[in-house]
């Protein structure tokens with residue numbers, strides 16, 4: 001049978017309150033009508049396919065009779081079946097591929113499954129498995145999941161954007177693949193990261209999937225292995241730099257604004273630090289941009305620290321911080337902590353920075369190194385004698401909080417953690433590097449070497465640890481807590497700029513979601529199972545700040561921003577087709 005284009009009337013078209021399908025006044029009283037394929041093509045359309053959940057009535061109305069076996073299955077039962085299937089795979093990458101296949105077949109089921117099983121599936125669609133997926137992206141790549149903009153598209157980027165089938169884009173996550181997690185330069189194969197981040201925008205933050213656009217900018221790669229790999233999917237050349245690089249990026253940024261307007265959010269992700277800071281500084285005054293690795297990470301770590309103070313007692317200003325890694329994540333977090341301390345204590349920023357020390361690949365950052373330091377390290381070049389390695393830095397500085405943002409695994413050694421535990425009753429140890437292979441230490445190491453006294457969280461998840469008969473629950477300090485809610489807040493308020501105050505607002509909202517029940521379990525982050533509620537609170541705080549700062553364009557300001565944020569969230573429950 002020929003499939004035909006047919007108008008499908010969707011019942012209750014009020015669930016999605018913003019974006020492309022925003023219900024107009026009329027549509028709020030009468031169900032809306034959209035044209036989608038019927039029959040065989042409907043089953044092949046991931047946006048509308050419901051598989052066995054099509055009712056008999058729908059099968060009759062939309063030429064589906066005989067195309068499906070006779071049984072009708074609820075969305076809940078479909079979820080149960082899929083989880084049974086996914087749990088049978090032993091290899092994480094197989095689970096990842098099963099999830100990507102589902103997204104290509106049935107988008108609503110994919111998101112419902114992810115929302116309902118978020119703690120189990122987050123490590124599948126996100127870190128750590130997404131890292132392996134990027135490393136192997138060339139061989140698992142099936143259908144385009146986002147836009148590829150390479151040097152070959154120079155001069156044509158606006159046309160390329162127009163090739164994307166969805167027109168009302170609200171959030172773009174863009175990478176150039178040069179620093180994918182702690183795995184280095186993965187070139188064009190970095191696409192897995194924007195795809196994964198945007199899946200979280202929808203599942204965790206409720207931004208509708210059709211408004212999300214993953215983009216990979218391909219300017220080549222310096223990864224020799226990829227350059228030699230006959231199946232590599234990207235440009236087979238070394239990375240363009242300097243003017244050639246910045247001209248392409250500028251054309252991209254200009255085309256995005258021209259095509260989607262000034263309210264589209266651009267999240268920079270996993271750029272190398274030699275470009276990341278510059279791109280952020282250059283475009284933060286003209287576009288709605290933020291850098292997730294610098295700013296999103298900072299907001300999540302600050303929230304964890306504020307929550308940890310409930311366990312430690314005392315104020316932020318009474319802590320001393322030491323970082324291993326002084327790049328995007330390290331200096332971004334350091335700056336937001338210093339800002340918050342300055343806000344709390346009214347001390348000047350230059351003063352509060354003095355409680356924060358960073359170690360890079362050459363040792364402690366000290367004033368005698370100032371001339372040779374990259375600009376983002378200079379504020380941290382304190383008066384101190386040079387120290388070559390982390391262990392000696394820990395012994396010299398005696399931090400209360402140790403943060404790993406180096407991208408190098410196993411760097412928090414037994415000696416380092418024992419030293420932290422020797423002068424802290426409850427040492428705070430955050431091993432932020434991703435994926436799991438790059439974590440500065442494991443949860444088990446942190447608890448064992450500190451004799452169960454560490455307050456520990458990591459970028460990638462670890463299972464609970466049993467030590468001397470007690471079970472310890474490690475938290476996950478990952479920017480995934482922040483960017484979905486931050487993005488939702490920016491979208492619903494129609495913000496046109498991101499300010500640091502909004503990141504502080506996001507951070508405060510997250511810290512506010514950590515309850516006594518979590519503290520009692522030693523947790524400094526709430527569980528991801530509550531993430532949609534958490535995201536609504538983050539979104540509300542961010543939107544409120546956007547209104548306060550005068551950068552919100554959706555007027556008037558809704559009265560109850562939390563309720564409004566919740567009402568705007570994409571709901572992947574199947575719709576009824578009439």
Ligand SMILES: NC(=O)C1=CN([C@@H]2O[C@H](COP(=O)(O)OP(=O)(O)OC[C@H]3O[C@@H](n4cnc5c(N)ncnc54)[C@H](OP(=O)(O)O)[C@@H]3O)[C@@H](O)[C@H]2O)C=CC1
Pocket residue numbers: 179180181182183272273292293294297324325326327328329330359360361362404405406407408432433434435438458459460477478479480
């Ligand atoms: N949990 C989360 O939410 C997030 C985690 N991350 C993770 O943080 C890690 C770093 O990311 P990012 O900051 O963007 O990377 P950058 O490349 O910007 O920074 C890495 C820093 O680590 C330093 N470094 C590298 N090797 C060593 C070493 N052996 N000893 C001491 N310092 C070292 C580098 O030193 P030098 O400057 O001298 O080269 C640099 O300062 C990654 O693994 C990433 O996955 C990032 C963002 C969010």
Ligand SMILES: CC(=O)C(=O)O
Pocket residue numbers: 127180181182270292293433434459478479480
């Ligand atoms: C989590 C993240 O953004 C990173 O590891 O780069």
Ligand SMILES: [Mg+2]
Pocket residue numbers: 181269270292293
């Ligand atoms: Mg990142």
